[in-house]
Amino acid sequence: MSPTDTVDMVREQWATEFPDLDTRALGITHRVTALATRLNRDAEAVFGQLGISGATFDVLAALYAAGPPYQLSPTQLYKGRLVSSGGMTARLDLAEDAGLVARSRAEHDRRGVTVTLSDRGVRVVRAGVGAWLAYERNLRSVLTAHEREAFPPLLTRLLHSSFDQLPADEVPDTKSLIYSWVRAFPDQDPWLLHLLGAIPLLASRVEHESAKVVRSWSLTPNGFGLLCALRRSGPAFRLAPSELYDVVVLSPAGVAGLLYKMERAGLIVRSNDPEDKRLNRASLTRRGLKVVNSTIGDFVMRHEWLLKPLAETEREALTTLLRQLLSSVEHRRDETPGAH
Amino acid sequence: MVTMMDVRRFASTLPRSTEALVGGRVKFRVGRIVYVSFSRDETVMGFAFPKEERDWLIGGTPDKFMQPHASDLRYNWVLVRLAAVDETEMRELVLDAWRMVVPKSVAAAYVMRPVD
Numbered sequence: 001m002s003p004t005d006t007v008d009m010v011r012e013q014w015a016t017e018f019p020d021l022d023t024r025a026l027g028i029t030h031r032v033t034a035l036a037t038r039l040n041r042d043a044e045a046v047f048g049q050l051g052i053s054g055a056t057f058d059v060l061a062a063l064y065a066a067g068p069p070y071q072l073s074p075t076q077l078y079k080g081r082l083v084s085s086g087g088m089t090a091r092l093d094l095a096e097d098a099g100l101v102a103r104s105r106a107e108h109d110r111r112g113v114t115v116t117l118s119d120r121g122v123r124v125v126r127a128g129v130g131a132w133l134a135y136e137r138n139l140r141s142v143l144t145a146h147e148r149e150a151f152p153p154l155l156t157r158l159l160h161s162s163f164d165q166l167p168a169d170e171v172p173d174t175k176s177l178i179y180s181w182v183r184a185f186p187d188q189d190p191w192l193l194h195l196l197g198a199i200p201l202l203a204s205r206v207e208h209e210s211a212k213v214v215r216s217w218s219l220t221p222n223g224f225g226l227l228c229a230l231r232r233s234g235p236a237f238r239l240a241p242s243e244l245y246d247v248v249v250l251s252p253a254g255v256a257g258l259l260y261k262m263e264r265a266g267l268i269v270r271s272n273d274p275e276d277k278r279l280n281r282a283s284l285t286r287r288g289l290k291v292v293n294s295t296i297g298d299f300v301m302r303h304e305w306l307l308k309p310l311a312e313t314e315r316e317a318l319t320t321l322l323r324q325l326l327s328s329v330e331h332r333r334d335e336t337p338g339a340h
Numbered sequence: 341m342v343t344m345m346d347v348r349r350f351a352s353t354l355p356r357s358t359e360a361l362v363g364g365r366v367k368f369r370v371g372r373i374v375y376v377s378f379s380r381d382e383t384v385m386g387f388a389f390p391k392e393e394r395d396w397l398i399g400g401t402p403d404k405f406m407q408p409h410a411s412d413l414r415y416n417w418v419l420v421r422l423a424a425v426d427e428t429e430m431r432e433l434v435l436d437a438w439r440m441v442v443p444k445s446v447a448a449a450y451v452m453r454p455v456d
Binding site: 041042044045048051052053055056086087090091093094097240241242251252253254255256257259260263270272278279280282 | 389390397401428431436446447449450
């Protein structure tokens with residue numbers, strides 16, 4: 001019997017509320033985004049112990065993966081990394097202030113700027129990868145040897161399946177991105193590097209498509225996820241904020257911000273818990289209900305479309321493996337990453 | 341649970357952040373704007389937080405978050421019991437508080453890694 005996770009619960013609730021809704025795709029797509037968010041949070045805490053943010057680590061790792069002399073242009077750095085050029089400039093300022101990178105004018109082109117990893121940057125990126133993979137090493141033991149072997153090719157299939165629907169010039173070179181990591185850190189577990197590299201890429205792809213579906217209501221995927229949680233809870237469509245933390249994988253502060261925005265948009269209202277007046281509850285308004293009812297069909301169809309090239313057996317295998325990983329990650333939340 | 345030392349270690353990595361001792365209480369500021377401060381006994385941390393989102397935050401976890409003192413209610417400010425948060429959540433709260441008081445261009449470097 002395989003363990004259950006939040007996504008099993010989500011799909012059961014949908015089945016009760018909308019028996020005709022086929023939510024099988026969420027078994028893969030929702031797990032990918034939930035995993036990415038949780039892994040990302042862990043990573044922030046692990047890198048934080050080294051005095052850098054995940055954003056800074058990404059820059060350092062990209063430079064390191066380019067190989068000696070660890071140099072790239074700012075354009076090479078932000079292309080395909082889902083960061084704006086302004087955001088990249090700010091990241092480089094920060095990394096340069098911390099002595100992790102140095103910017104210099106390129107010799108052959110007076111207008112061009114080159115970013116080079118400093119010796120200190122090299123040490124920090126190696127320490128960062130080491131600490132991060134050490135923290136996540138238990139992910140290996142969640143799967144059997146046979147499953148571990150089956151997983152990377154399935155992930156690659158999933159990457160192709162979801163990215164091949166994009167116009168060619170928008171497709172990031174996911175393969176070389178992941179393999180450059182595996183090559184750059186030969187003393188680290190390649191299986192884990194592959195997993196930790198692929199999940200965020202897949203998640204960003206899923207979120208991108210989700211965003212397109214919910215954009216017409218001026219919603220983000222997170223905001224829509226919150227409305228969906230209220231809708232799935234059944235009539236009276238009402239939950240306490242604390243019941244939402246795990247479903248939308250956000251901290252109390254993140255959920256509070258989201259609830260406020262939804263309230264302002266007239267999609268939810270706040271009431272007090274009759275048993276404990278200090279506690280709030282959020283309920284869907286009629287408009288909120290309408291938004292979910294009229295959008296959820298398109299939403300799951302879009303996710304289904306991302307998985308279209310996959311065979312039924314591949315989908316089943318991916319669902320099983322991702323469930324095991326997510327359930328393991330969800331159950332370890334009490335430990336603090338990087339605590340000493 | 342986290343302590344003021346954990347907060348200090350994290351805050352010291354944030355650009356433009358400085359520490360000050362005001363009336364026996366430790367505060368972290370950017371320029372003259374305070375974004376984190378501690379009670380004298382260091383069990384409660386105040387932090388910058390949008391006041392219009394405050395009721396949802398406190399009403400979600402009233403054992404963890406508290407309204408600021410009456411004189412601070414008009415500010416973007418909330419209190420949290422340090423015993424009730426872990427390292428990860430503390431970082432998110434402090435980072436968001438810091439982000440509220442620095443220029444956007446500085447904050448841009450410190451966004452969490454993109455998931456959307």
